[in-house]
Amino acid sequence: MEEKLTNIRCGGWSGPCESINASKVRMNTAYVDEDRNWVVLCPECCEECSEYWADMWADYYRGCL
Numbered sequence: 001m002e003e004k005l006t007n008i009r010c011g012g013w014s015g016p017c018e019s020i021n022a023s024k025v026r027m028n029t030a031y032v033d034e035d036r037n038w039v040v041l042c043p044e045c046c047e048e049c050s051e052y053w054a055d056m057w058a059d060y061y062r063g064c065l
Helices: 043-064
Strands: 023-026 038-041
């Protein structure tokens, strides 16, 4: 089955991304301004974003102990 593209350009996570298969996703962040918690990413960049924030929160909670 062929993947259906969204025709929305990815904003890129760790650099420019040429994908046109992006969607608006919520990051694992807790900004007071709710708009800052959302980005437009393709599935690959979204995975990088999720891993980044998982590492950042792990570091944060390690520091709280």
